[in-house]
Ligand SMILES: [Zn+2]
Ligand SMILES: [Zn+2]
């Protein structure tokens with residue numbers, strides 16, 4: 001592939017701008033035809049660039065539907081053909097529809113999960129009680145859990161009573 005050069009002066013194409021930096025003319029008619037004008041500084045930016053080579057402004061917009069980048073001067077997404085005009089409103093309307101459908105589906109899924117979960121719990125309870133009678137380790141696990149919860153509650157309340165909330169109950173000694 002031949003190195004692209006300016007069609008006017010033959011200078012090497014730096015790949016950045018539409019206009020030749022030496023002769024200030026369009027490097028090629030194709031580049032000029034597809035040039036994207038920078039929305040900020042109006043420099044002609046090359047097709048396929050995402051930012052203006054002169055001022056760094058974004059010259060592409062992201063499609064709200066598919067996320068593809070299209071030059072800002074296009075009227076529709078290059079990837080999914082969705083027109084940019086009113087795209088956000090359309091997206092919101094569709095999202096609400098989809099969410100409604102998903103909510104319906106989720107309700108069904110959760111119902112199924114709930115049913116199987118209950119089934120699993122019932123099975124686990126049966127299994128536990130089985131081991132509870134047959135094996136000392138399992139029963140100690142169960143009682144440990146219970147004790148742990150009770151102890152936590154007691155130590156929590158005791159700690160706050162005796163100065164744990166020193167900042168809040170500064171007058172804790174008043175009662176004595
Ligand atoms: Zn040139
Ligand atoms: Zn610019």
Ligand SMILES: [Zn+2]
Nearest residue numbers: 063066077080
């Ligand atoms: Zn798109």
